[in-house]
Amino acid sequence: MPLPVSRSGNPVLNDKVFSGQPRAFARDDRMTLQGTINKSFLLLVVLLASALWPWSQYLSSGDTAVVGPAVLIGLVGGLVTGLIISFKATTAPFLAIPYAVFEGLLIGGFSAILERRYPGIAIQAVGLTFGVLAVLLVAYSTRLIRVTQQFRTIVIGATGAIALLYLVTLVLGLFHVNVPVLNASSPLGIIVSLVICGVAAMNLVLDFDLVETGVAQGAPRYMEWYCSFGLLVTLVWLYMEIIRLLTKLRSR
Numbered sequence: 001m002p003l004p005v006s007r008s009g010n011p012v013l014n015d016k017v018f019s020g021q022p023r024a025f026a027r028d029d030r031m032t033l034q035g036t037i038n039k040s041f042l043l044l045v046v047l048l049a050s051a052l053w054p055w056s057q058y059l060s061s062g063d064t065a066v067v068g069p070a071v072l073i074g075l076v077g078g079l080v081t082g083l084i085i086s087f088k089a090t091t092a093p094f095l096a097i098p099y100a101v102f103e104g105l106l107i108g109g110f111s112a113i114l115e116r117r118y119p120g121i122a123i124q125a126v127g128l129t130f131g132v133l134a135v136l137l138v139a140y141s142t143r144l145i146r147v148t149q150q151f152r153t154i155v156i157g158a159t160g161a162i163a164l165l166y167l168v169t170l171v172l173g174l175f176h177v178n179v180p181v182l183n184a185s186s187p188l189g190i191i192v193s194l195v196i197c198g199v200a201a202m203n204l205v206l207d208f209d210l211v212e213t214g215v216a217q218g219a220p221r222y223m224e225w226y227c228s229f230g231l232l233v234t235l236v237w238l239y240m241e242i243i244r245l246l247t248k249l250r251s252r
Helices: 033-061 064-087 089-117 121-141 149-174 187-216 223-251
Strands: none
Touching: 033 064, 033 089, 033 187, 033 223, 064 089, 064 223, 089 121, 089 223, 121 187, 121 223, 149 187, 187 223
């Protein structure tokens, strides 16, 4: 029997994820909140450990060129594994950890490149990302933030608008047309980055709600891996937007 579910702005944890999964009747076969938390923590540890490799390469050589292969491998590998998991949730138990490894390589290498130009920016971005995550976890668990239908609609709509902005920027970039509103360090560019960071953070709240809903509705246990993967996708997005914002602020 398919599972009805609430919505998330996350393209991975969206309203169609659980609806296509069978209901797990046996208690041992059901997704649990603790199981999802444990797997999310494991993926986060794997990502951080993977990020240390290109970072250590940069620190030992002082040359950002050495992280190029790691960034390329992380970008391609993360894209491929992420797409596979997104289209087939049952592969999550096997591919979620490799995805975390690839994302770690990408983030570690990308952060090293920016660290060379803006010393200290990586640790600032990491601290802010974990700070936002901690605050939102507390706010959601204590119900200071309540996920209403209006809240979902606003966040999902804003996420779609940001995705469209990214797409337009990418297409225009192919024709060597720059989009200052997204990349410039002007006051408007900084405001746009702040808004995007806020939307990414609110997507974490929707992800928390969707995980809780899946647990309550008896989703199969492999969805613990899938939801952990989805949370990691949002967290990586949040980190990348925070470090982009810090770059704009530091360049002024």
